[in-house]
Amino acid sequence: MTIEFLHVCDYAFQCERGKPCIVGITEAVIAQGFPAECSVVTVAIEHRGAPLERGWLTCQVLQPNAEVLGALDYDIQLDAAGRRFMAHTILRATFPQAGTYTFRVTAGEQTLAEKSIRVRLPIEETGALN
Secondary structure, eight states, X not given: OEEEEEEEESEEEEOTTSOEEEEOOOSEEEOSSSSEEEEEEEEEEEEEOSTTOEEEEEEEEEOTTSOEEEEEEEEEEOOXXXXXXXXXXXXXXXXXXXXXXXXXXXXXXEEEEEEEEEXXXXXXXXOOOO
């Protein structure tokens, strides 16, 4: 099984025709202070593989120090075309400190995909551009 894409966004769903719909793809979260809280963070993932293939995967959120902030284990079965779209929603996601957080999907010890976002204070407070 492989991952065709992984996006961190505000909201994701599959429309009635089966097309993934992804709203508010993000690469950064601007925090007013720490710990920072986002009311909703969604991880949108398109899985590909053999028709009806099954797998046991893990979606992790890693802190800037590489410690696991949270994880979700999930069982997945691809459709007859060898695809499956899933959206994992995290309510009240809390980021303890500034830095780069990595969203990673693994199968056992193998990393299938990852996407990093930056959580930081507004530019005016840090004096930095990124």
